[in-house]
Amino acid sequence: MSHPPLPTDLGLSKLDSALLNILVKNGRASFAELARHLGISRAHARARVQALQANGVIELFAAVINPEKLGQVNSTFLDLVVTPAAIERVAQELADCPEVVSLYIMSDLRSLHVHALTENAASFEAFVHRHVFNRPEIVSVDCKTLLTRVKNRRGGARL
Numbered sequence: 001m002s003h004p005p006l007p008t009d010l011g012l013s014k015l016d017s018a019l020l021n022i023l024v025k026n027g028r029a030s031f032a033e034l035a036r037h038l039g040i041s042r043a044h045a046r047a048r049v050q051a052l053q054a055n056g057v058i059e060l061f062a063a064v065i066n067p068e069k070l071g072q073v074n075s076t077f078l079d080l081v082v083t084p085a086a087i088e089r090v091a092q093e094l095a096d097c098p099e100v101v102s103l104y105i106m107s108d109l110r111s112l113h114v115h116a117l118t119e120n121a122a123s124f125e126a127f128v129h130r131h132v133f134n135r136p137e138i139v140s141v142d143c144k145t146l147l148t149r150v151k152n153r154r155g156g157a158r159l
Contacts, residue, residue, distance in 0.1 A: 012057070015040070019048055020057070027061045074124050075146035078114040078132070086137035087112065099127045110139075121145075 012020070015038060022029055022037055029037075034045040052058045082090050087105060091112055095103045102115040118124040124145075132138060 016048060016052060016057075019045070020052070023049075023058070023061075074118045074120050075149075076116045076118070076124055077144050077146070078112075078116065078128075079142040080112040080114065080132070081110055081139040081141075082112055083137045083139060084110050090135070090137055094131060097127070097131055099124075 018038055019034060022034055026033075031042045031045045031049070034040075034049070035042040038045065049058065080090075087110060091103060091105055094100050094112070094114060097116075099116045099118050100114055101117050104113045105111075106113055116124065116127060118127060128143075132141060
């Protein structure tokens with residue numbers, strides 16, 4: 001899967017953008033590989049990566065795990081409407097659940113968008129019984145299970 005190039009209007013030099021594009025595709029690229037691709041010294045590549053880390057542009061290097069290889073094949077998206085007074089508490093409680101792989105508080109300040117990964121429909125049902133059902137602060141639920149993954153973002157800029 002190819003990633004779009006990072007925008008250069010973020011105050012990044014062309015060299016830093018090129019470096020980040022390589023790292024998005026291969027976070028394990030060595031300083032020597034980066035230097036070779038970019039036509040710079042290995043020391044310069046290391047210095048640029050360290051500067052990008054120090055400035056918070058690179059937050060972390062992480063492994064991208066294929067959930068299907070771990071038996072997590074049921075991918076479900078929930079849109080929850082929560083009473084505004086409880087939204088941060090509910091968001092944190094759900095974020096602490098191992099089934100929840102991403103969770104966002106939306107701009108209306110009363111909606112949560114949740115992505116859950118479970119082994120099957122029964123384990124998803126157990127998750128919602130434990131953490132969603134019978135909670136008066138959750139006003140409504142819209143739930144959809146992934147049918148086919150056409151494109152997904154693995155790594156890259158959080159823009």
